[in-house]
Amino acid sequence: MTTKAFLLGECDNIGALLDRTLRFDYGLEGSFEFYEECSARLGILQSELNAVDPANLPQVGILSRGLAELTQLICRIERSSIGEYSWPFVEELKRIAASICTEATIDDPDAPLKVYVLAEGALDAYCIYHERLRPSYAKRRLLTIVFPKTLKHFVLLHSILGHEIGHAIFGCTKHQATLVKDVLSHLTHVGGAFETAAATAAHIFSNTVPPSVLADLSSRGATEANLFVEFSDWSSWWEELLCDVIGLVSFGPAFVAAECSLLYSLDVTGLGVGPYHPLVAWRINLLRRGAKLLGLDLLPENDSPLKEAMQEFWNYIDTFVKNDPWCDVLDDAEFLAALNGAEKLLSLHKPAAYPPPSFEAMEKMLSAIHRLVPPVGFAVDSQGEPHCDNVDFRHILYVGWIESRRQNGSGTTFSIVNKLCEHAIMQQRAISIALEGGM
Amino acid sequence: MSIISQNYVDDSNLIAKRFASIVATYFEGATEVRDGSARVPLENLYRILEMYRFDAYRDEDRKGVLALHVSESRYDRSRNNENWQAGIAAALSQSLEAFYRNVPKETAIAELQESLRSVARGQPLPPDQSRKAHGFFERFGQLV
Numbered sequence: 001m002t003t004k005a006f007l008l009g010e011c012d013n014i015g016a017l018l019d020r021t022l023r024f025d026y027g028l029e030g031s032f033e034f035y036e037e038c039s040a041r042l043g044i045l046q047s048e049l050n051a052v053d054p055a056n057l058p059q060v061g062i063l064s065r066g067l068a069e070l071t072q073l074i075c076r077i078e079r080s081s082i083g084e085y086s087w088p089f090v091e092e093l094k095r096i097a098a099s100i101c102t103e104a105t106i107d108d109p110d111a112p113l114k115v116y117v118l119a120e121g122a123l124d125a126y127c128i129y130h131e132r133l134r135p136s137y138a139k140r141r142l143l144t145i146v147f148p149k150t151l152k153h154f155v156l157l158h159s160i161l162g163h164e165i166g167h168a169i170f171g172c173t174k175h176q177a178t179l180v181k182d183v184l185s186h187l188t189h190v191g192g193a194f195e196t197a198a199a200t201a202a203h204i205f206s207n208t209v210p211p212s213v214l215a216d217l218s219s220r221g222a223t224e225a226n227l228f229v230e231f232s233d234w235s236s237w238w239e240e241l242l243c244d245v246i247g248l249v250s251f252g253p254a255f256v257a258a259e260c261s262l263l264y265s266l267d268v269t270g271l272g273v274g275p276y277h278p279l280v281a282w283r284i285n286l287l288r289r290g291a292k293l294l295g296l297d298l299l300p301e302n303d304s305p306l307k308e309a310m311q312e313f314w315n316y317i318d319t320f321v322k323n324d325p326w327c328d329v330l331d332d333a334e335f336l337a338a339l340n341g342a343e344k345l346l347s348l349h350k351p352a353a354y355p356p357p358s359f360e361a362m363e364k365m366l367s368a369i370h371r372l373v374p375p376v377g378f379a380v381d382s383q384g385e386p387h388c389d390n391v392d393f394r395h396i397l398y399v400g401w402i403e404s405r406r407q408n409g410s411g412t413t414f415s416i417v418n419k420l421c422e423h424a425i426m427q428q429r430a431i432s433i434a435l436e437g438g439m
Numbered sequence: 440m441s442i443i444s445q446n447y448v449d450d451s452n453l454i455a456k457r458f459a460s461i462v463a464t465y466f467e468g469a470t471e472v473r474d475g476s477a478r479v480p481l482e483n484l485y486r487i488l489e490m491y492r493f494d495a496y497r498d499e500d501r502k503g504v505l506a507l508h509v510s511e512s513r514y515d516r517s518r519n520n521e522n523w524q525a526g527i528a529a530a531l532s533q534s535l536e537a538f539y540r541n542v543p544k545e546t547a548i549a550e551l552q553e554s555l556r557s558v559a560r561g562q563p564l565p566p567d568q569s570r571k572a573h574g575f576f577e578r579f580g581q582l583v
Contacts, residue, residue, distance in 0.1 A: 036475075039475065039476075040475050040476045040478060040479055041476075041479065042476075043474070043475060043476025043479075044476040044477075044479040044480070046476075047476060048457070058453060059453070059457070061448070062450045062453055062454060065448070065450065103486070103489075104485070104486075104489045105482060105485065106478070106481060106482060106485050106552075106555060106556050106559045107556075107559075132498050133486060133490060133496070133498045134449075134451040134496075134498050134523055134524070135450075135451050135454040135455040135458060135483050135486075135487065135527075136450075136454065136483070137454075137479060138479070138482075138483075139476075139478050139479045139482050140482065167499075170497065171497075171498070173486075173489045173490050173492075173493050173495045174489075174493055174495070176493065176495035176497055177493040177494065177495045180495070180497075235497075235499075236499060239497070239499060
């Protein structure tokens with residue numbers, strides 16, 4: 001059997017796999033659109049295989065790789081099961097993605113990317129994969145959101161996906177140009193630690209570098225000259241910073257708390273120099289400073305349980321900040337300009353940008369969650385009349401984080417707070433639909 | 440351990456080349472254009488033109504937000520080859536110069552995208568626009 005004949009047989013196998021799986025309903029909204037997309041990919045691969053000269057090995061190789069990628073994709077989508085992730089959170093995340101993660105197609109200049117969700121792995125599974133822009137056998141690009149299976153209901157930690165939304169936004173051609181102009185230019189400002197790869201390496205190997213960092217780098221043979229040649233990818237580092245900026249302006253305080261908790265649980269010193277991400281200590285210090293620059297840590301003026309609880313929350317965040325100037329890598333003015341640049345773009349695509357909460361609403365929600373009631377925009381007034389209000393799900397998450405850090409709290413565990421917030425997001429969606437006249 | 444390991448190969452240029460030659464035939468009235476999978480080359484070229492329009496080619500293949508300690512292997516560095524688009528962008532520029540000389544880049548890209556849209560929808564194009572689009576994609580397929 002020739003390679004071409006073998007691959008044509010594999011096309012039949014993939015077609016059968018597709019019919020056995022994605023033709024049927026998977027997930028909340030069914031899987032027909034994925035079936036249609038995969039069928040189009042299989043169709044072009046099959047017709048190209050039929051046409052290819054068996055002696056044209058480079059072309060046969062490309063088609064072979066295309067078939068392998070398609071099979072992997074179908075199997076990933078098939079694994080996607082609604083029972084394995086927090087679908088109320090996913091619905092909110094999808095609303096953000098649909099508003100801004102778009103691509104220009106022949107039929108629609110702002111077509112939302114098709115999103116599917118799956119759960120796998122452990123703590124570090126959080127990810128949003130966007131298919132690559134470069135030529136491929138894809139008709140439309142797909143977005144895959146991945147949650148850790150062990151954290152199904154931990155919606156407070158899911159806020160970290162704000163960073164991942166950043167990658168997906170940066171993967172949208174027209175936003176990429178805007179972000180480079182309005183955000184990246186400030187992150188890589190002249191004279192800063194991220195001006196060039198050489199500047200970043202010089203900062204790392206400066207006289208003030210913590211001895212443990214230097215010892216780790218030296219033991220691996222890394223030097224100022226070869227760090228971004230052999231060990232780390234500088235362009236990935238700045239993209240990660242850019243995505244932290246987007247995470248902050250899209251998810252607000254809940255994003256800061258999620259990054260502090262998760263990043264430091266994986267790199268306990270915060271000083272590991274990895275291949276694709278800047279040091280955790282740099283990122284957390286930046287986020288805390290960004291929250292201050294944006295006024296996200298403002299407290300109510302009156303003395304109240306909310307003020308006290310919010311203060312406690314930000315005190316907790318401050319425990320993750322390293323008081324070492326070596327860990328502060330950007331100039332305040334430039335960093336604020338970068339934050340404003342990201343906020344400007346996201347504000348054009350509602351509900352992508354984090355909206356400032358009202359302290360009055362926050363106070364009511366904090367009181368509710370403290371009584372183990374899901375914090376939503378619903379109350380019964382003194383006359384016994386019910387009142388509904390719109391509440392952004394990111395404010396529910398912020399209230400959840402505040403409650404989880406409350407010093408003299410009700411004894412609720414982090415797990416219970418998460419479940420209350422997950423229920424709140426679901427209930428709030430119903431309230432919002434009712435307010436919009438949808439019920 | 441899987442049964443084989445291979446270095447990553449970036450197929451961008453060859454796929455773009457093939458798609459351009461396929462799309463060029465659509466402007467000659469190929470019937471396959473109404474088939475669902477015919478949209479794949481059309482959408483790819485539309486996407487390539489969009490990247491060229493915004494000069495936005497950043498296309499990292501990446502790990503998740505927390506994948507701090509992924510392999511530091513140098514073998515897979517080529518996956519993130521930052522210059523994957525160099526040949527494609529150069530071929531687009533030369534093809535534009537050949538068929539849309541003195542036309543502003545933005546206008547030329549808009550016209551080419553409109554041509555792809557018309558072909559996808561089976562709508563007739565003015566002969567001159569069709570001829571230029573056909574020539575452009577044919578030349579691009581030769582150059583890339």
